[in-house]
Amino acid sequence: MLSSKEINIILHRLACQLLEHHLDFTETALIGMQPRGIFLAQRLSKILKEDYGVRQINLGLLDITFYRDDFRRGEKTLEASSTKIDFLVEGKKVVLIDDVLYTGRSIRAALTAIQSFGRPKEIELLTLIDRRFSRHLPIQPNYRGRQVDAINEEKVKVMWKENDGKDIIYLVSK
């Protein structure tokens, strides 16, 4: 669906959009969602620092496993990842970051989870891929990389250099 070059262009655009709204990022917290949103969050933070001279970014990782609404509803035990937020989100502008926005249920869980760390001033959502017509909840991103129409039988796979060897996005049938 997207090549490494296209992904890079999109990442820079998203970084610029964030910059436009948050300027120096002192009152902003970027929160990458476990397990796959953290690569996007780390990449954006790196671009903002290296290419746009942002000095310091509050970057956190949030795991939403214990806040999900499908506990005991599937076959498998939901496995948790680690949460690492070593700053207060109280009064900050929080940007939740995830790779793919699909049903919106993860974001719903994240909205609850983030409250355990304080009351943010506002919460925005950034996703690299926004799957249209698939939402179960009234949740829309503030920043989106690419909008796609995919049917339910298809899956968007986002691969990252750090984790999977190269940056590439596939649309695969399940």
Next chain:
Amino acid sequence: MSELSVRHLLGIKYLKEEDIQLIFETADHFKEVINRSIKKVPSLRDITIANIFFESSTRTKLSFELAEKRLSADVINFSSAQSSVKKGETLIDTVNNILSMKVDMVVMRHPSPGAGIFLSQHVDAAIVNAGDGAHEHPTQALLDSYSIREKLGVVTGKNVVIVGDILHSRVALSNIFALKLQGANVKVCGPRTLIPKYIESLGIEVESNLIKALNWCDVANMLRIQSERLDISYFPTTREYTQQYGVNKAILDGLDKEIVIMHPGPINRGVEITSDVADSKQSIILNQVENGVAIRMAVIYLLASKIK
């Protein structure tokens, strides 16, 4: 592995090594949760848990209740002292009555060994053994190993000595199973009268000299003399026990290396360990209590996820 191999936690004996690792990894996440300013997650909103205690307990009961509440489960408490057990009701009847109130999980402490196993065969709920007589106390052993892992990095290959009344101790038996499963070396130390006859059959060496045992070990788990279970005289006097098997600061400082001191509580200060040992830097007794909540959250979370 992402789920437990068991439906109930009846004893360490029934667990696999991977189960223990999964519980520890899950407990790591819960430990982070209970150190937040808001220490609660909504996972178990639709689960009801009954804590039924047929024997007295402070730490374990509070720890379980706190763990359940931190997971947002509904909790009912029952202790035999104020209940119909006194009127002659059987264990199965008592529990089935509680289950009729739509309870999903039972945490039980009972003076009879095997009570949890018996119950799991007769009622339809997940059972967590919170101590059954002199048999097992699995969550205590899990939190003990978890505390060793936290303090020393790994459990595998570490030398652990369990000192005191091994004969009447469910903590000792569960710890032996858990430590062996993780590849630690275990010795027991205490008066011969308080060491079970067939302990060697578990692959456990007996060391009757305390100083030798302490010099050998990385971790010493000091058990309490359970006066309430001593039906006959197993040693002449408490004072003599303390002289032979009590650890004081002078003994601790005289060892070749710095060892870790553990105690499952409640401590009889001045009997098995002195106050300056219990409160020393080498003691991780209060860490054990903190880890107890995280471990019990992990156990309950993992078992609850298997309730259909």
